[in-house]
Amino acid sequence: MTSRGRAFPTTAWLGAPLARLQRRFEAHPWTAVLEAAARAGYLARGAVYLSVGVIALLAALRLSPRAEGAVGALQAWGEWPAGLALIWLVGVGLYGFAGWRALQAIFDVDRCGHTARGLANRAGQAVSGIAYAGLAISVFGLLDAMEDLHEPDDQAATGALVARVLDLPFGPLIVLGMGLFILASGVGSVVRASLDHFRRNLDCEPQTRAWAGSLARIGYFGRGVALLPAGLLLASAGLHARASDARGLGGALELLITWPFGRTMLGLTAAGLIAFGLFAVVEACLRPMRLARALPQVD
Secondary structure: EEEEOEEOHHHHHHHHHHHHHHHHHOOOHHHHHHHHHHHHHHHHHHHHHHHHHHHHHHHHOOOOOOOOOOHHHHHHHOOOOOOOHHHHHHHHHHHHHHHHHHHHHHHHHOOOOOOHHHHHHHHHHHHHHHHHHHHHHHHHHHHHHHOOOOOOOHHHHHOOOOOHHOOOHHHHHHHHHHHHHHHHHHHHHHHHHHOOOOOOOOOOOOHHHHHHHHHHHHHHHHHHHHHHHHHHHHHHHHHOOHHOOOOOHHHHHHHOOOOOOOHHHHHHHHHHHHHHHHHHHHHHHHHHHHHHHHOOOOO
């Protein structure tokens, strides 16, 4: 299909990025490998948020017993014939995304610079990389538990982890700081949904940029709303030195149900998480990655 003599934008979604990646394999093979891992990471990130969002939406519609966090949502994949293989691929992809965050933070592949704002962005990318590496470890722990016929409990695992941190020197302060960071991330996502120009980070036609930017705004707003109660609960766990207060993302989504118009709020937040996951898939295909310029020594 054409539009004004040009191929309709969506037809280039896979063809053009794959062609570019092939050219980069020929010119800079190692940086092309890093780019492929990063793009796989965005796909894995999208799969996680899509899973969490769909289950939360089902919970809002009373079609699922409860909302789930990332690990709990991926556990549902185990019911599919190829579920374990898909979970394994997501785990590998999350390691790729953690590596991409490391490249962003250390080598400044996004050209954030050394200003206060740029350094703050890179610090946030570093923390994000650590978080996704931890999630990847949890995903492979889920695979081990499923192979042993155990039923992993996402919220119980969060509580156990927080309890171990609370036992460390200055543990309550560490947990409080983690909660405040997640809370700030939630506020930042909501602010980005209002102010950021997501379309400028995509290499595609203007029509695609327009709807992808709208998708990103919905997604970042929903993600921010989901992170707010998660951060509050974790900060409460640190403030009161009580691990049971920390419930993870699934518990935070469940908390929304107790608020006024709770199921409606949960449903809208779930839709936002689904949009965030879809935008991650868009980024996997259309986000420019200029690794060759930032890492000339790799090749």
